[in-house]
Amino acid sequence: MSFSFQITKEVSAGNGAKARTGLISTPHGVIETPAFIPVGTKATVKSVLPESMKELGAQALLANAYHLYLQPGPDVLDEAGGLSKFMNWPGPTFTDSGGFQVLSLGVGFKKILAMDSTVFRRDDVIANNKERLAHVDDDGVTFKSHLDGSMHRFTPEVSMQVQHQIGADIIFAFDECTTLHNTRGYQEGAVERTSAWAIRCLDEHKRLTDERSSHPYQALFGVIQGAQYEDLRRAASKDLGSMSSSGLSFDGFGIGGALDKNALGTIITWINEELPREKPKHLLGIGAPEDLFVGVENGIDTFDCVLASRIARTSAVYTMQGRFNVSNAPFRRQFVPIDDTCDCYTCTHYTRAYMHHLFRGKEILAATLATIHNERFIVRLVDQMRQALKDGNFAQMKAEFMGQYTFKQPQAIG
Numbered sequence: 001m002s003f004s005f006q007i008t009k010e011v012s013a014g015n016g017a018k019a020r021t022g023l024i025s026t027p028h029g030v031i032e033t034p035a036f037i038p039v040g041t042k043a044t045v046k047s048v049l050p051e052s053m054k055e056l057g058a059q060a061l062l063a064n065a066y067h068l069y070l071q072p073g074p075d076v077l078d079e080a081g082g083l084s085k086f087m088n089w090p091g092p093t094f095t096d097s098g099g100f101q102v103l104s105l106g107v108g109f110k111k112i113l114a115m116d117s118t119v120f121r122r123d124d125v126i127a128n129n130k131e132r133l134a135h136v137d138d139d140g141v142t143f144k145s146h147l148d149g150s151m152h153r154f155t156p157e158v159s160m161q162v163q164h165q166i167g168a169d170i171i172f173a174f175d176e177c178t179t180l181h182n183t184r185g186y187q188e189g190a191v192e193r194t195s196a197w198a199i200r201c202l203d204e205h206k207r208l209t210d211e212r213s214s215h216p217y218q219a220l221f222g223v224i225q226g227a228q229y230e231d232l233r234r235a236a237s238k239d240l241g242s243m244s245s246s247g248l249s250f251d252g253f254g255i256g257g258a259l260d261k262n263a264l265g266t267i268i269t270w271i272n273e274e275l276p277r278e279k280p281k282h283l284l285g286i287g288a289p290e291d292l293f294v295g296v297e298n299g300i301d302t303f304d305c306v307l308a309s310r311i312a313r314t315s316a317v318y319t320m321q322g323r324f325n326v327s328n329a330p331f332r333r334q335f336v337p338i339d340d341t342c343d344c345y346t347c348t349h350y351t352r353a354y355m356h357h358l359f360r361g362k363e364i365l366a367a368t369l370a371t372i373h374n375e376r377f378i379v380r381l382v383d384q385m386r387q388a389l390k391d392g393n394f395a396q397m398k399a400e401f402m403g404q405y406t407f408k409q410p411q412a413i414g
């Protein structure tokens with residue numbers, strides 16, 4: 001086995017929770033944690049070369065099992081020698097299980113909006129006039145491809161088979177993802193199903209690991225559901241944390257499902273109090289700067305989020321002063337970098353005015369340059385948090401960043 005996690009330092013964040021630094025070792029290299037893992041959904045970070053991702057400090061990339069299952073098909077990745085080789089990314093890789101993508105098909109989940117229960121409405125979570133394209137039963141999920149309308153079925157076994165063929169270093173158990181809109185009763189059922197599926201994932205993972213013993217070891221992370229309910233989150237964590245089947249237990253854990261932004265720290269604390277301390281914890285789909293601080297101070301080791309690259313393609317860029325759209329009129333003649341404290345390729349070579357011009361002209365280079373900047377901004381921010389934990393000044397670093405970041409955000413949006 002060539003997967004391990006070593007905690008190198010633990011720091012109390014004041015509320016009983018412990019932040020930590022560590023090292024995740026995989027067959028394709030080591031990840032220094034806490035770390036932000038950029039998303040390359042279809043085995044590519046849209047519009048950016050793998051070399052540029054390396055240069056901007058990405059330590060690992062996360063791809064999506066659902067998308068790669070539909071296209072090109074997991075057998076193609078298997079034949080290519082696995083995800084890392086296929087996409088020319090020599091470093092560590094993750095795949096998510098496909099659960100979130102399959103279950104959100106057609107219902108218009110808007111996870112970012114739905115994260116804040118004080119502002120979300122039903123319409124934000126379930127889009128009107130949308131046919132539900134996925135149906136859950138106790139054995140798995142039947143869904144319609146968003147590409148050609150063909151019918152498919154994911155079960156825990158299928159998800160493991162697909163993720164073994166894709167061959168990422170860290171893979172996730174197949175879970176039932178819910179939204180904050182689901183009823184308490186439904187959340188209970190989803191936690192029970194996720195638990196039953198977790199055992200089936202361990203069994204199938206063991207079978208495939210033995211059958212494919214010539215392939216590099218893949219670590220399997222269990223996924224904790226339970227939405228905003230303390231008893232459900234604690235029960236799910238206790239259950240998966242001590243779960244063992246076919247002689248295997250989970251190598252780490254993902255925190256998934258509906259997360260109320262305002263309760264993020266509290267929810268992570270409940271989970272951490274139940275899960276084994278020595279295993280790595282990944283916060284699925286979270287990547288806004290303010291949320292990354294909450295995650296790190298509560299002991300999260302890795303994060304992934306598609307937000308940095310997705311918003312980049314709409315001209316939204318992060319700066320130390322907040323987020324703004326560089327295609328907006330005020331930036332037309334600003335011959336300064338997007339962020340003058342940023343060390344990325346885009347900020348050291350190009351101006352806001354040039355970026356504004358590329359977006360207005362619908363030039364594809366706009367997406368490349370904006371994505372490089374946003375990914376660097378988030379990767380570097382988490383790197384700075386890791387350094388602050390090592391130096392013992394995390395609280396000060398957070399206060400300085402948040403003071404600046406939130407203070408100027410409203411006017412930067414205009």
Ligand SMILES: [Zn+2]
Binds near residue numbers: 342372373376
């Ligand atoms: Zn930059």
